[in-house]
Amino acid sequence: MKILVTAKRVVDPDSKIQIADTQTSIELDDVDFRVNYFCENAIEAALELQDEHDAEVVVCSIGNEDAIQTIRTGLAMGGDRGILVEAEDEVLDGDLVARTLAKLYEQEKPDIFLLGKQAIDGDSNQVGQLLAEYLSLPQACFASNIDIIEDGAVARVEREVDGGIETIDVDLPCIITADLRLNEPRYASLPGIMKAKRKKIEEFELDDLELDTTLKVVTRSMELPAGRQAGVMVSDVDELVNKLKSEAKVL
Amino acid sequence: MNSNVLLSERDMQFLLYDVHAVDELTAFDYFSDHDRETFEQFLSACKRFARERMWPSYKQMDKEVPSFGEDARSGQRAICVHPRMGELYSQLANLGVLAASRPYDVGGSQLPITVSTAAMTWLMAGNLSAAGFAFLTTGAAHLVEAFGDTWLRTHFMKPMYAGRFTGTMALTEPHAGSSLADIRTSATHDSGGRYRIRGSKIFISGGANNFSDNIVHLTLARIEDSPAGTRGVSLFAVPKLRPEGDQWVPNDVQASQLIEKIGWKGLPSVVLDYGSEDDCIGWLVGRPNDGLSHMFQMMNEARILVGANAVATASVGYQESLEYAKSRPQGRLIDTEKGSTGPQVPIAQHPDVRRMLLRQKCIVTGGLSLVLETAKYQDIAAHGSSLTVRERAQILADFMTPLAKTFPAEWGYEANTLAVQVHGGYGYSSEYVVEALLRDQKLNSIHEGTTGLQGLDLLGRKILRDRGHGLQLWLETILGDLALAQATESPELKEYAAVLRAFVSQVQVTLRNLSSRTSLSSMLSHSTDMLLALCSFAVGWQWLKIVTQAERAADGGLQGTKCPHIRGLRHCAQYWFATEIPVAVAQLTRVDVADSSFLDCSLDSL
Ligand SMILES: Cc1cc2nc3c(=O)[nH]c(=O)nc-3n(C[C@H](O)[C@H](O)[C@H](O)COP(=O)(O)OP(=O)(O)OC[C@H]3O[C@@H](n4cnc5c(N)ncnc54)[C@H](O)[C@@H]3O)c2cc1C
Numbered sequence: 001m002k003i004l005v006t007a008k009r010v011v012d013p014d015s016k017i018q019i020a021d022t023q024t025s026i027e028l029d030d031v032d033f034r035v036n037y038f039c040e041n042a043i044e045a046a047l048e049l050q051d052e053h054d055a056e057v058v059v060c061s062i063g064n065e066d067a068i069q070t071i072r073t074g075l076a077m078g079g080d081r082g083i084l085v086e087a088e089d090e091v092l093d094g095d096l097v098a099r100t101l102a103k104l105y106e107q108e109k110p111d112i113f114l115l116g117k118q119a120i121d122g123d124s125n126q127v128g129q130l131l132a133e134y135l136s137l138p139q140a141c142f143a144s145n146i147d148i149i150e151d152g153a154v155a156r157v158e159r160e161v162d163g164g165i166e167t168i169d170v171d172l173p174c175i176i177t178a179d180l181r182l183n184e185p186r187y188a189s190l191p192g193i194m195k196a197k198r199k200k201i202e203e204f205e206l207d208d209l210e211l212d213t214t215l216k217v218v219t220r221s222m223e224l225p226a227g228r229q230a231g232v233m234v235s236d237v238d239e240l241v242n243k244l245k246s247e248a249k250v251l
Numbered sequence: 252m253n254s255n256v257l258l259s260e261r262d263m264q265f266l267l268y269d270v271h272a273v274d275e276l277t278a279f280d281y282f283s284d285h286d287r288e289t290f291e292q293f294l295s296a297c298k299r300f301a302r303e304r305m306w307p308s309y310k311q312m313d314k315e316v317p318s319f320g321e322d323a324r325s326g327q328r329a330i331c332v333h334p335r336m337g338e339l340y341s342q343l344a345n346l347g348v349l350a351a352s353r354p355y356d357v358g359g360s361q362l363p364i365t366v367s368t369a370a371m372t373w374l375m376a377g378n379l380s381a382a383g384f385a386f387l388t389t390g391a392a393h394l395v396e397a398f399g400d401t402w403l404r405t406h407f408m409k410p411m412y413a414g415r416f417t418g419t420m421a422l423t424e425p426h427a428g429s430s431l432a433d434i435r436t437s438a439t440h441d442s443g444g445r446y447r448i449r450g451s452k453i454f455i456s457g458g459a460n461n462f463s464d465n466i467v468h469l470t471l472a473r474i475e476d477s478p479a480g481t482r483g484v485s486l487f488a489v490p491k492l493r494p495e496g497d498q499w500v501p502n503d504v505q506a507s508q509l510i511e512k513i514g515w516k517g518l519p520s521v522v523l524d525y526g527s528e529d530d531c532i533g534w535l536v537g538r539p540n541d542g543l544s545h546m547f548q549m550m551n552e553a554r555i556l557v558g559a560n561a562v563a564t565a566s567v568g569y570q571e572s573l574e575y576a577k578s579r580p581q582g583r584l585i586d587t588e589k590g591s592t593g594p595q596v597p598i599a600q601h602p603d604v605r606r607m608l609l610r611q612k613c614i615v616t617g618g619l620s621l622v623l624e625t626a627k628y629q630d631i632a633a634h635g636s637s638l639t640v641r642e643r644a645q646i647l648a649d650f651m652t653p654l655a656k657t658f659p660a661e662w663g664y665e666a667n668t669l670a671v672q673v674h675g676g677y678g679y680s681s682e683y684v685v686e687a688l689l690r691d692q693k694l695n696s697i698h699e700g701t702t703g704l705q706g707l708d709l710l711g712r713k714i715l716r717d718r719g720h721g722l723q724l725w726l727e728t729i730l731g732d733l734a735l736a737q738a739t740e741s742p743e744l745k746e747y748a749a750v751l752r753a754f755v756s757q758v759q760v761t762l763r764n765l766s767s768r769t770s771l772s773s774m775l776s777h778s779t780d781m782l783l784a785l786c787s788f789a790v791g792w793q794w795l796k797i798v799t800q801a802e803r804a805a806d807g808g809l810q811g812t813k814c815p816h817i818r819g820l821r822h823c824a825q826y827w828f829a830t831e832i833p834v835a836v837a838q839l840t841r842v843d844v845a846d847s848s849f850l851d852c853s854l855d856s857l
Contacts, residue, residue: 032260189347
């Protein structure tokens, strides 16, 4: 079995975010980066399948040169090899990412393509679905449990839907996107980090893949959410109820 | 609980890679499989583990302390630790921290101690009790690795490094704490390397738990008929379960009491009783009667970790009070008109609160820098390219260890009181976490040799007995850095260098005067003052190095003086030279003046 899994490099939410002067992107000079949380869940799921089904796990990322480190983290967690498609964030949108990943799919022909359900920077939640569409493959998004059944022919996926869990069977090959409750990702271990140095990472330029690189989504502007206003102390329940009625108008 | 970044990652990186150039170490054979990327990946994993897994359990472990209960595995009455401790411990083991800096052939990863110490600082900041189980185990396993034979390594070292067994350091007895020459635990020869052990130990950290398969107590004891004093102390591995044939059977060493204490609450400190039924077997580790010197060979590492822990605890308090000060509105700016009823300002706007914040930052970052520098000398001492290089580094590491332990422990305690102070009354309430950190911090001036003993070690052993050789080498090293600083264009650096140079001269004069004294007790009566003065001076030296590096970063256009992080470091240096070095000068004067009030004042006059 072969699994292709994504590892997007995103700004660490512990960093202090500032909007760049252009108002259309985040200032990246003084922030830290990490693997997208949901991708980590996807990698962990891939590694669990690696143990159970002797699968090869290929970790891929699209991003600038530094995304190599993100791939390396996936390899240190236990991935077997990596693929980097080099491209700056500004020249990408969700659709182009999906079409790029589709190219990697055609190259690698994995049995399962695992992704995070969304990236914590853009929060778009589109790539997995678009990818399935472009490849005409079945999709199981927001997975909270994955079992491979019927001798590796079918993935039984529990997915989180409003108010409950839906269980679906999808034929392999398929696209699965991971939700946070899927698992608790492991941390890269020191011996794993040392081993990862010797694992192969193939690198492509976005241009090598002969894609139409016109963007469908262009960011016009960004602004920070308004700061929270100071609260007020109320003296008793009556005052609270009054305020909720007259000022907040929620009652 | 609130989130807390625990340590400033920027400062940590700047210290490691710019100020202390830890990547230089990869030029040594032993570290040649490493590079900056392996360091960064490992530190990032430890940082995240500390923030995401350890810190969220810290406060619970402070409240729900270990107690006697039923060990689910054996059904017997035993000391049970917090239910989450076992899981945290095995995750720590999986990260690879236990044998991180040990050689490949014992299952390690040959990481520089400088980097493993930085990693440990993250983990200790996250949850010092869980990290405590780990570093005690590493210490115990390292002793077996260094002095044990193949049998001992296979049976005790390997399972400890692998995370299945934990380990302890069992030195202290009720009547013998600072004075280990007086320990009484006895060892009677049984057969082969086996001895029957009898006696009891107190305050043994990690002496009991209900998650590891076994606990190996590295125990100091006296073989029958051996000489009195330090020359009759031997080292033994005394496991909770001992191997008999292919079985592991109970070894008659019991954790009979839990010490109630004010901090480090998740890590049980226990009374250990050995051989109540005369069936406790210990294996001699190393040579008979050399136990203390074996133990002391590991002491530098342990003391540096105490320094790292003190930095970590101070840092968490600092970060906590920084966030609090930014969000707690109280009062109005001193410059605003009297009687103003405008909105209150966050307390971080008040000059005195700002002072308390900057002072904490100085202590945390200056202390961390000192700890890392000392650790780097240890790495060079062990793996440097030539004998001369290694010997020189060893002298410096030995000399600096009492400073790297004491500065963070003493000033760190002050930093933690400042963190409480910034919180006002809320800091004194147990609902906020800063009081717990203050309680934790106090241990660091007591264990692994009290501050008083560190002072005696520094002045008595490392300066006077050594005829100032170590001190001289250390001062030369510092003078080298001062010369570099003086050669720059920066007026600020030139001024700092001049201040430190004057201090060096004062140290030399003080020593000359000291050595002309006739009695040892009068020479040593102000040893703690000497230690504290040198601590503060050593941190001044670190600030000079930091600013030198900041200049270089600015020249390289890398981070520049505009960068808030670099600006913060410069302000710290400014503060340290303006405020703290004058105190160190006064402290050093105390050594010279050698006031004898407390010696002259008899006990019945106290
Ligand atoms: C929470 C905790 C955990 C610990 N963990 C361990 C452990 O895992 N293993 C272990 O073996 N021990 C452990 N200890 C013991 C610790 O190392 C000792 O408490 C310490 O060495 C001091 O010994 P003592 O308590 O007997 O104090 P004492 O030696 O009685 O010292 C009391 C005071 O007298 C001063 N003093 C003593 N002798 C001199 C002297 N010659 N000159 C000047 N001043 C002197 C000391 O500085 C101190 O201020 C732990 C202690 C605590 C509190």
